Amino acid sequence: MHKKAIIHIMTKSRMKSEVFTADIEAMQEISKKHSIKNIIFYKWEKVEYIDLLSKLDQLGIFLYNYSNKSDLINQVSELNKNFEIIFVNTTLELLINIANDVKKSIWQKITTNPKIYRNKFLQRELIQKHNPNLGVKFIKWTIETLKIEDIEKNVPYPFIIKPVDWVQSSWVAKIKNRNDFDNYISHYNEFHDRLELRWIHTKELLIEEFIDGTLYSVDYFVNQEWKIILTKPVKQRLLTDINFEDYWVLARISSKKTESEFKWKKLSVFVSSTVEATWIKNTYVHHEFKINSKWELKTIEINWRIWGWRLELLKNAYWLNIYELVCNIELKLPKLKENNIVTNIYSTKKWILTSFNHNLIEKMKEKPSIYEIETDETAIWKEIWLTKDWFIKIWAIKMANKNYDELAEDFKFVKKHYWDLLIVDEFEESKKIKKKNIFKIFRNYLNI
Numbered sequence: 001m002h003k004k005a006i007i008h009i010m011t012k013s014r015m016k017s018e019v020f021t022a023d024i025e026a027m028q029e030i031s032k033k034h035s036i037k038n039i040i041f042y043k044w045e046k047v048e049y050i051d052l053l054s055k056l057d058q059l060g061i062f063l064y065n066y067s068n069k070s071d072l073i074n075q076v077s078e079l080n081k082n083f084e085i086i087f088v089n090t091t092l093e094l095l096i097n098i099a100n101d102v103k104k105s106i107w108q109k110i111t112t113n114p115k116i117y118r119n120k121f122l123q124r125e126l127i128q129k130h131n132p133n134l135g136v137k138f139i140k141w142t143i144e145t146l147k148i149e150d151i152e153k154n155v156p157y158p159f160i161i162k163p164v165d166w167v168q169s170s171w172v173a174k175i176k177n178r179n180d181f182d183n184y185i186s187h188y189n190e191f192h193d194r195l196e197l198r199w200i201h202t203k204e205l206l207i208e209e210f211i212d213g214t215l216y217s218v219d220y221f222v223n224q225e226w227k228i229i230l231t232k233p234v235k236q237r238l239l240t241d242i243n244f245e246d247y248w249v250l251a252r253i254s255s256k257k258t259e260s261e262f263k264w265k266k267l268s269v270f271v272s273s274t275v276e277a278t279w280i281k282n283t284y285v286h287h288e289f290k291i292n293s294k295w296e297l298k299t300i301e302i303n304w305r306i307w308g309w310r311l312e313l314l315k316n317a318y319w320l321n322i323y324e325l326v327c328n329i330e331l332k333l334p335k336l337k338e339n340n341i342v343t344n345i346y347s348t349k350k351w352i353l354t355s356f357n358h359n360l361i362e363k364m365k366e367k368p369s370i371y372e373i374e375t376d377e378t379a380i381w382k383e384i385w386l387t388k389d390w391f392i393k394i395w396a397i398k399m400a401n402k403n404y405d406e407l408a409e410d411f412k413f414v415k416k417h418y419w420d421l422l423i424v425d426e427f428e429e430s431k432k433i434k435k436k437n438i439f440k441i442f443r444n445y446l447n448i
Helices: 019-034 069-082 093-105 120-130 148-154 178-197 256-260 264-278 308-318 322-327 358-365 404-421 427-447
Strands: 003-009 036-043 061-066 083-089 138-142 159-163 173-175 204-209 214-222 228-230 234-238 248-254 283-291 297-303 339-346 351-356 370-375 393-401 422-426
Touching: 003 019, 003 069, 003 093, 019 036, 019 061, 019 308, 019 322, 036 069, 036 083, 061 069, 069 083, 069 093, 083 093, 083 322, 120 138, 120 204, 120 264, 120 297, 138 148, 148 178, 173 178, 214 264, 214 322, 228 264, 248 308, 264 283, 264 297, 308 322, 308 339, 308 393, 339 404, 351 358, 358 370, 358 404, 393 404, 404 422
Parallel strands: 003 036, 003 083, 036 061
Antiparallel strands: 138 204, 159 173, 159 204, 214 228, 214 234, 214 283, 234 248, 248 339, 283 297, 339 393, 351 422, 370 393
């Protein structure tokens, strides 16, 4: 019997990021626990890892580079002779098509229509055809044909509006009245100009009903035989309303309280029906859904990848390594180890970030539940806007506590003060300030 292996297709930027640490830890654990080799492929020149390269083999990790898709497929085909490749993984949206081509080259099955992960309209259409009760009401319009009168006839206020394709979760807004709609469209023209710089020309928008309920997510793996291996659900809290004039702050919560809110059999049936509707196969799935007042589960969106925070959150909360889901083992849902909250802030408006409020950061670190605060210092004095590099995470606040009440109290402090963590200037004014600073530095240099 060949040794088992998982192929990971990555980029150098991912491998140099903080989330790569979570990847490495998960790979190391699965290698020791299940004797599975992890093989990382990245494109072009070799990456220099002073501390990591010497340890990779001990961690059960091989590092390969490739020049193009054909070269990648050829190398994986050779590896397939010596290893039983149980999964081809990528965390990156831009590499999903390549990952699927690699799977097909070694005769693995893939989702029947991979476009559903990007095309939100197609995703909803398939779900509606299978069972309208699984999803939300929706319509699709182009920016040129949008008429609020027509929308009002089909979808009541409030409703959600978002681009159909290619922009992940960017530029989502909750429209409560006609003024909100007019404001969104006027800003959307500027937003779309930025899209075209990335060669994205579509102006299609998705309008869907707003479900007034709690937002949750659940992660699972669907193998080649459509067996579903499910994790515990996570509650998602927007600390601000969905509003394109604001920061988008999202807290993800794993807790005993979250678990107690669920009817597990109903969740399992809901997930199975969604998988059947979308013909998902041989992939991870991140499934976002809401529960309304009638305890009806409604799909908001499905995504195909497992991102860094999910590895870390579920590991800290449940001692669950998501990579184990591909091993086709009888995985018992573990008991909660600690209540966990991860709070991320994303930029949804054009700003210049001038600094972080370090005094406030130190006060937050004094809270017993907060064990880490991540700040992206490289973002200072750069244009921060979600459409520059998809959407940009400015910071993350990570919290854990066995005492739920103490965790909730510390979380109240975060909700009250998160806005003051970032010191920002309006873009145009900040650009002038930045130019003045550059000229000042230049003059000082000449004087020296």
